[in-house]
Amino acid sequence: MKTTPENQDATPPDWMRWLDGEMPAAERASFERELAGDPGLQAEVEAARHLSAMLKQELPAEMSIPHADFFNSQIQVRLSQIEAEERRSVPVAASPWLGWLRMPWLIGAAAVVVALLAVRRDEAPSSESNTLVMSTYAPNPKVVVNAFHSEAAEATVLMLEGLEELPADRKVVGWHLDSGLTDPASMSTAFSGPSGEVEVVMTRDARNQPRLWVPRS
Amino acid sequence: MPAAAAAPETEEDAVLDIDLVRRCQAGDTRAFDALVTKYRGRVYAMAYHLVQNETEAWDLAQESFIKAWRAVSSFKGDSAFYTWLFRITHNVAYDWLRKKKIRADGNEFDDSRADHGVAAGAETVARAVPAPDTAMKQSELGQRIREAIAQLSPDHQQVILLREVEGLAYEEIASAMKCSVGTVMSRLFYARKKLQEILHDLRP
Numbered sequence A: 001m002k003t004t005p006e007n008q009d010a011t012p013p014d015w016m017r018w019l020d021g022e023m024p025a026a027e028r029a030s031f032e033r034e035l036a037g038d039p040g041l042q043a044e045v046e047a048a049r050h051l052s053a054m055l056k057q058e059l060p061a062e063m064s065i066p067h068a069d070f071f072n073s074q075i076q077v078r079l080s081q082i083e084a085e086e087r088r089s090v091p092v093a094a095s096p097w098l099g100w101l102r103m104p105w106l107i108g109a110a111a112v113v114v115a116l117l118a119v120r121r122d123e124a125p126s127s128e129s130n131t132l133v134m135s136t137y138a139p140n141p142k143v144v145v146n147a148f149h150s151e152a153a154e155a156t157v158l159m160l161e162g163l164e165e166l167p168a169d170r171k172v173v174g175w176h177l178d179s180g181l182t183d184p185a186s187m188s189t190a191f192s193g194p195s196g197e198v199e200v201v202m203t204r205d206a207r208n209q210p211r212l213w214v215p216r217s
Numbered sequence B: 001m002p003a004a005a006a007a008p009e010t011e012e013d014a015v016l017d018i019d020l021v022r023r024c025q026a027g028d029t030r031a032f033d034a035l036v037t038k039y040r041g042r043v044y045a046m047a048y049h050l051v052q053n054e055t056e057a058w059d060l061a062q063e064s065f066i067k068a069w070r071a072v073s074s075f076k077g078d079s080a081f082y083t084w085l086f087r088i089t090h091n092v093a094y095d096w097l098r099k100k101k102i103r104a105d106g107n108e109f110d111d112s113r114a115d116h117g118v119a120a121g122a123e124t125v126a127r128a129v130p131a132p133d134t135a136m137k138q139s140e141l142g143q144r145i146r147e148a149i150a151q152l153s154p155d156h157q158q159v160i161l162l163r164e165v166e167g168l169a170y171e172e173i174a175s176a177m178k179c180s181v182g183t184v185m186s187r188l189f190y191a192r193k194k195l196q197e198i199l200h201d202l203r204p
Helices: A014-019 A025-036 A039-058 A068-087 A096-101 B011-025 B029-051 B054-074 B081-103 B132-150 B154-165 B170-177 B181-198
Strands: A115-120 A131-137 A144-150 A155-161 A179-183 A188-192 A198-204 A210-213
Touching (some): A014 A025, A014 B181, B011 B029, B011 B054, B029 B154, B154 B170
Antiparallel strands (some): A188 A198
């Protein structure tokens, strides 16, 4: 940026304060007399007024935001996350098995795996959803996972942004998981669904690579 | 006659906002959702005029509301809620512009953003439905104006938008930009002067 007087305090011409409605009434009459007798000043004011009118016409103060409902729902999701962080009322967020999900060795594992940790709201369930998405995880750091509740589908919807192409031989798998139990001895975590049955077990193989086991498959 | 600063929101609006803000301060996210719905179009428009990119503007608007939620407990009601929200949006967008400027080569701000153009499919709330030929001219004019604004420094972009689009008074702009009223007037004068130079062929 240039270091010109434009970034410093300076006394602007009187016409600008007059045009912007910032000139005190006491000065106004005097200025308007001066304006009436000065064609050069009139031209300057008219040019500024014309510019102002063009800007107001072409730059609307309000625009229709794309995907307005999603915009609101995303904010609500983030507020839920903030609330959960602040209250720390749900221990799963800091539990070993969530940290386990984020261990570096998972990075670079399966091309498309999304781990969704959803916790049922036991307190004051809203009419919109009784599921609070606590955390999502995608091994590919370029993939952003967004979740929102769709009233129409009566479901929690996951959106994967940044996933340009899904290889034909890969599947995206999601589970509704209510709880997880880590067994330090076997270094595995068993995740259970709403029915209490184990839906998926995450562990590591002999080469320290991640492995998913789906008992009911 | 000089133009007065933009009319403030109605008293009824202000009362409704205060009520919603109090509920937000008590942790009511539904009340905040109502404020988001009410102001998202204005926050998005401000961000869009600055960054001239639909996706970036969307993200910045999101960030502005999240910051507002985090800070809502500190809102004392000294100003209208929207003015306060606008200050947050300004800071978010300003940080973005400054980071973008730092990333750009050269000392001038005006060479890095002229190519952005307007995102395809950008929706706007039309003030009127113009005739097709008028619409074409307005569209071209709008593009010229957006390109001209993109050539200004971040400070000058902000001051022009705060004054001409949002209609804020000098004092409110100074508060939003954390500078003196004198600096606001100076920046506004030079920003207008530069725009007039760039758009000289559009002079009356």
